[in-house]
Amino acid sequence: MKENSVTLKAGELPCRLTRARAAAFRASGQLPPVKEPAKQQNQKQPQLRANPKRAVSDNACLQRKKRAVLQDVTNVFCENTYRSCFNSTKIQGKKSKLAMASRINVSKVAPSAAAQQHVRVHCKTKSFPEPGLKSEDASCSINSENNALIRLSVKESGKDDKTHASGISPLPLISQKKAKKCSPFPIALRDPEIANIDDDNEDPQLCSLYAADIYNTLRVYELARRPNPNFMDTKQHDITQSMRGILVDWLVEVSEEYRLGLDTLYLTVYLIDWFLSRNYIERQRLQLLGITCMLIASKYEEINAPRIEDFCYITDNTYTKVEVLKMESQVLKSSGYQLFAPTTISFLRRFLQAAQASSKSPSLELEYLANYLAELTLMEYSFLNFLPSTIAASAVFLAKWTLDQSKHPWNPTLQHYACYKASDLKTTVLALQDLQLNINGCPLTAIRSKYSQDKFKCVGSLSPPKLPETMF
Numbered sequence: 001m002k003e004n005s006v007t008l009k010a011g012e013l014p015c016r017l018t019r020a021r022a023a024a025f026r027a028s029g030q031l032p033p034v035k036e037p038a039k040q041q042n043q044k045q046p047q048l049r050a051n052p053k054r055a056v057s058d059n060a061c062l063q064r065k066k067r068a069v070l071q072d073v074t075n076v077f078c079e080n081t082y083r084s085c086f087n088s089t090k091i092q093g094k095k096s097k098l099a100m101a102s103r104i105n106v107s108k109v110a111p112s113a114a115a116q117q118h119v120r121v122h123c124k125t126k127s128f129p130e131p132g133l134k135s136e137d138a139s140c141s142i143n144s145e146n147n148a149l150i151r152l153s154v155k156e157s158g159k160d161d162k163t164h165a166s167g168i169s170p171l172p173l174i175s176q177k178k179a180k181k182c183s184p185f186p187i188a189l190r191d192p193e194i195a196n197i198d199d200d201n202e203d204p205q206l207c208s209l210y211a212a213d214i215y216n217t218l219r220v221y222e223l224a225r226r227p228n229p230n231f232m233d234t235k236q237h238d239i240t241q242s243m244r245g246i247l248v249d250w251l252v253e254v255s256e257e258y259r260l261g262l263d264t265l266y267l268t269v270y271l272i273d274w275f276l277s278r279n280y281i282e283r284q285r286l287q288l289l290g291i292t293c294m295l296i297a298s299k300y301e302e303i304n305a306p307r308i309e310d311f312c313y314i315t316d317n318t319y320t321k322v323e324v325l326k327m328e329s330q331v332l333k334s335s336g337y338q339l340f341a342p343t344t345i346s347f348l349r350r351f352l353q354a355a356q357a358s359s360k361s362p363s364l365e366l367e368y369l370a371n372y373l374a375e376l377t378l379m380e381y382s383f384l385n386f387l388p389s390t391i392a393a394s395a396v397f398l399a400k401w402t403l404d405q406s407k408h409p410w411n412p413t414l415q416h417y418a419c420y421k422a423s424d425l426k427t428t429v430l431a432l433q434d435l436q437l438n439i440n441g442c443p444l445t446a447i448r449s450k451y452s453q454d455k456f457k458c459v460g461s462l463s464p465p466k467l468p469e470t471m472f
Contacts, residue, residue: 197353218389225340225341227270227274231276232244235277236276239281241382243283245379247290248269248379257314265297265375266344266345267300267339268293271293271339272289272293275331287315287318288318288319289327291319292327295328342389348370351417351418354418369399370395373395373435374392374395376435383431390424409471422471429472
């Protein structure tokens with residue numbers, strides 16, 4: 001063969017050293033034979049590539065690179081496995097420490113990859129425990145490139161959350177004991193006469209942990225986002241209070257037709273009053289304003305809002321799609337694109353929850369009756385003089401009196417959560433009872449017919465006795 005006849009010149013190595021050439025070199029005496037280990041005689045030898053930039057000596061020896069063995073590759077934390085794996089790579093870490101020190105640039109925001117390799121965590125437990133509060137059971141130390149040692153505990157992290165001087169942000173603790181479940185009920189409310197309606201932490205929709213803060217914020221916004229209660233006298237000259245009532249009564253029927261929620265109805269009436277208190281409008285465009293505000297409220301509150309064509313159809317195509325879109329732009333600009341506003345229904349849910357707390361079982365009749373009384377105020381222009389929270393509290397007050405005259409309808413629990421005394425609600429409750437009894441003979445019957453159905457337990461047909469002055 002030609003490969004066996006190749007001769008090696010002095011000081012020259014071929015580009016590729018094959019086994020045939022190596023046998024020829026050993027036969028000619030130019031390359032000393034290399035003895036293979038006994039264990040690797042039957043194994044296939046890998047092909048070697050010579051580096052032309054480096055001279056090969058006769059004593060050159062190629063060694064296989066050693067790597068640490070991964071003993072556990074699961075996601076389950078194990079203290080013994082973690083320590084054994086850490087010790088197996090400890091020798092390699094010391095060898096590469098000097099080489100890596102010159103290339104590592106510690107970031108001021110988060111630790112680098114090299115710094116994270118030197119994180120040592122000491123835990124007393126062998127599995128991930130539940131979150132807790134005690135600091136003596138958790139600590140961690142971080143070794144950075146400059147051998148600075150940082151010790152972090154729960155006590156230290158609670159005092160100062162700033163970044164440490166070394167530029168490495170503190171890492172979260174891993175081992176902590178389970179904390180005792182503390183009640184969010186304030187000490188000041190631990191009164192046997194006041195029921196805690198925020199003690200149910202199991203239902204996330206109740207927002208029990210921060211419900212009090214939410215309603216405190218709503219109390220502020222009901223003052224800031226309040227329509228002018230005198231816009232009929234100051235701004236509008238072509239429409240009257242009765243026209244507004246007829247529009248709201250018709251919108252109640254539309255909401256029933258399209259099965260819209262109560263929040264949509266209340267927000268619709270709010271947007272109408274907000275626009276009328278700031279913009280003049282002709283009576284021919286009042287219905288256009290009504291369907292446009294309901295369209296906006298449906299987009300805000302509903303999952304599947306009706307289309308523009310549906311609202312045009314409900315008006316017998318009196319208005320076109322282009323007119324609705326133009327009016328929608330005007331309403332949004334008038335409201336500053338801030339559609340959120342606390343309405344009566346926002347506070348009514350909270351006050352009904354407080355009213356049901358003292359009952360042995362929830363009363364659907366009380367809930368339906370309070371909703372009925374609150375909706376009656378939507379048609380009445382004069383109720384713009386009252387705050388939404390006042391109307392909601394008065395609706396609960398009158399609903400409890402309508403269903404049960406044997407005891408006072410206002411208890412300490414309602415007084416605490418509504419932040420109103422019975423004397424504060426006197427004017428509103430008396431005006432609301434006049435609406436319930438229909439003393440003025442209002443011909444609008446959409447809300448009364450709605451709550452006279454069996455699914456609402458016919459609460460629209462209830463007529464309570466006159467409230468005595470001693471109740472306030």
